[in-house]
Amino acid sequence: MAEKQLRRSLAILPMSTVMALTDLSARQIRYYETQALVHPARNEGNRRRYSLNDVDRLLEVKDGLASGMDFATMRRLYAKTHQVESTQLESKRLSDERARHLLEAEMQQLAGMRPPQSGLQQHL
Amino acid sequence: MAEKQLRRSLAILPMSTVMALTDLSARQIRYYETQALVHPARNEGNRRRYSLNDVDRLLEVKDGLASGMDFATMRRLYAKTHQVESTQLESKRLSDERARHLLEAEMQQLAGMRPPQSGLQQHL
DNA sequence: TCTTTCGTGTCATAAGTTCTGACATGAAAG
DNA sequence: CTTTCATGTCAGAACTTATGACACGAAAGA
Numbered sequence: 001m002a003e004k005q006l007r008r009s010l011a012i013l014p015m016s017t018v019m020a021l022t023d024l025s026a027r028q029i030r031y032y033e034t035q036a037l038v039h040p041a042r043n044e045g046n047r048r049r050y051s052l053n054d055v056d057r058l059l060e061v062k063d064g065l066a067s068g069m070d071f072a073t074m075r076r077l078y079a080k081t082h083q084v085e086s087t088q089l090e091s092k093r094l095s096d097e098r099a100r101h102l103l104e105a106e107m108q109q110l111a112g113m114r115p116p117q118s119g120l121q122q123h124l
Numbered sequence: 125m126a127e128k129q130l131r132r133s134l135a136i137l138p139m140s141t142v143m144a145l146t147d148l149s150a151r152q153i154r155y156y157e158t159q160a161l162v163h164p165a166r167n168e169g170n171r172r173r174y175s176l177n178d179v180d181r182l183l184e185v186k187d188g189l190a191s192g193m194d195f196a197t198m199r200r201l202y203a204k205t206h207q208v209e210s211t212q213l214e215s216k217r218l219s220d221e222r223a224r225h226l227l228e229a230e231m232q233q234l235a236g237m238r239p240p241q242s243g244l245q246q247h248l
Numbered sequence: 249t250c251t252t253t254c255g256t257g258t259c260a261t262a263a264g265t266t267c268t269g270a271c272a273t274g275a276a277a278g
Numbered sequence: 279c280t281t282t283c284a285t286g287t288c289a290g291a292a293c294t295t296a297t298g299a300c301a302c303g304a305a306a307g308a
Contacts, residue, residue: 169264
């Protein structure tokens with residue numbers, strides 16, 4: 001259970017990749033973070049590292065904005081469906097070996113287990 | 125068909141992430157590239173961007189070395205089983221929308237369709 | 249045993265990437 | 279008319295990655 005959440009939450013993507021994947025500007029992505037809509041991990045050098053969960057969330061936010069939804073609403077909406085958002089790969093609590101294990105498992109199930117909303121499932 | 129290969133080949137990971145995922149040093153990863161064992165894409169700034177395929181390949185190389193196999197052998201071995209190794213996300217030939225589409229599809233099937241060797245499937 | 253070749257470590261220098269904070273602005277809300 | 283929003287853009291600092299070079303223990307060859 002806790003595993004299933006960890007799988008999608010390995011922080012592996014840098015800002016540039018997320019920008020390309022979501023077609024959002026760095027400014028937008030960081031702003032959504034100030035609005036508590038995403039919580040990327042940070043590497044040792046303080047650089048943001050996004051998880052698949054984060055990318056998904058950003059796409060949801062993008063959709064929400066497009067359909068006139070406001071941040072407060074989205075914030076409330078997300079608060080109920082998710083808890084663990086991202087896990088630092090460099091974390092002392094998770095060995096590389098274990099991290100790989102989780103990443104693989106996650107990729108196996110990335111699709112088909114999320115509610116019919118927006119996000120990776122619909123966009124990707 | 126060509127799609128299935130593209131899915132695993134989106135170049136989305138920076139060196140630091142690959143290092144963490146494979147537990148290899150940057151030096152090793154670059155050296156294996158000079159040995160033609162991996163062919164990461166490059167972003168506009170000439171930074172390497174690895175795909176899931178690349179990470180997988182690196183883990184195979186790591187295994188191969190551990191079991192005494194030499195690069196020439198691995199090179200020959202890989203030459204027969206793979207062609208398209210990675211696709212630049214920023215490529216003019218692939219829109220972001222499409223890239224997401226492929227990434228998702230790939231993640232759905234990442235496991236369960238590769239020969240019983242080493243690599244992500246076994247390690248992760 | 250002496251000499252290469254291998255696979256890596258480590259340094260230095262240059263250049264690309266990302267971070268934070270600040271100023272600016274058109275659009276929407278009051 | 280005045281705020282508030284969501285973004286753009288800039289600047290300076292700090293982090294990351296790139297390439298090339300020198301070094302070296304271990305393995306392979308002569």
